[in-house]
Amino acid sequence: MRRILKVIRDRHSERGAFDASRSIEKSDLKLILEAARWAPTPNNMQNFEILIVDAKEQLEAIGKLPADMSESFLRENYAQLAFSEEELRVRKTGVLASIFPPAWTNPEAWTPDSDYRSQLTFLGRSVHETPLLLVVLYDGTKRGPGSEGDVLGHMSLGCVMENMWLMSESLGIGFHVLTVFSDSPVEQEVKRVLHVPAAMKVAFACALGYPADPGAAYPRVRRELEEFVHHNEFGRKDVVWSSR
Ligand SMILES: Cc1cc2nc3c(=O)[nH]c(=O)nc-3n(C[C@H](O)[C@H](O)[C@H](O)COP(=O)(O)O)c2cc1C
Incomplete structure (x- = not known):
């Protein structure tokens, strides 16, 4: 049990560079995809397809796609930023501002005529030194029965993500989720480059590689735990955990 919790706790977003000299072993990639294969989905719909992108040509083509961030994204992102490790430890939620390009963390850069505007183009940076991308596609033709907006179908894509992430962690492979791939018009361009059928939606991509x-x-x-666990009624915090 504790071994499972260790993998869960150690799983993390790879924020550093990948080792450009190492590609992902085929056998490891297969294990990661097997983990996706066994993800739970509503009614076992298996509403996803996964595209492996490891050809230099394709990676470069994707890397060149413009990915201008909307002001609303930048604003909401900004609200989750901590500007020092101490601030982050006190907040206990959110991320360090330093993981993003400086222009993302400076509201003055967001106006359309700002000189910083070009720094907001991030796709190339995300993909640049990645030996392999997995692009996860949502197949909207396989809807979770009775699920408004197919919320349940979308939840299952999170299960696919987590399964692959945990397997990667256990193999020592760095994993970085890129939701920018699902943003229109980035998504449209990614679909064009990778010949994705119109009925499919790009749910997210993940960059994989051995950390440099x-x-x-x-x-x-x-x-x-005390901050989000409630006992029998919301707000009641009377669970006493044994120290084991
Ligand atoms: C659904 C989902 C979408 C995410 N999208 C991104 C993303 O686009 N870019 C990114 O750098 N991290 C992304 N992340 C990673 C989160 O920022 C990260 O999981 C969170 O900050 C906790 O850090 P940890 O993964 O190291 O535990 C995403 C995570 C999830 C679950």
Whole structure:
């Protein structure tokens, strides 16, 4: 049991560079895709397809796609930023501002005529040194029965993500989720480059690779159990845990 919890706790977003000299072993990639294969989906719909992108040509073509961030995204993103490790540890939610390009963390850069505007184009940076991308496609023709907006179908894509992430972690493979791939018009361009059928939606992509500096760590925080666990009625916090 504790071994499972260790993999869950150690799983993290790879924020550092990948080792450009190492590609993902085929056998490891197969294990990661097997983990996706066994993800739970509503009614076992299996509403996803996964595109492996490892050809230099395709990676470069994707890397060149413009990915201008909308002001509303930048604003909401900004609200989750901590500007020091100490602030992050106190907040216990959100991320360090330093993981993003400086222009994302400076509201003055967001106006359309700002000189910083060009720094907001991030797709190339995300994909640049990645030996392999997995692009996860949502197949909207396989809807979770009775699920408004197919919320349940979308939830299952999170299960696919987590299964692949945990397997990657257990193999020592760095994993970085890129939801920018699902943003229109980036999504349209990604679909064009990869010949994705119109009925499919890009749910997310993940960049995989061996970390260039496996020892590098950045602070990861979570709320304490007492902060989000309630007992029998909302707001009641009377669970006493044994120390084992
Ligand atoms: C659905 C989902 C979407 C995410 N999208 C992105 C993303 O687009 N870019 C990114 O850098 N991280 C993304 N992340 C990673 C989160 O920022 C990260 O999981 C969170 O900050 C906690 O850090 P940890 O993964 O290291 O524990 C995403 C995570 C999830 C679950």
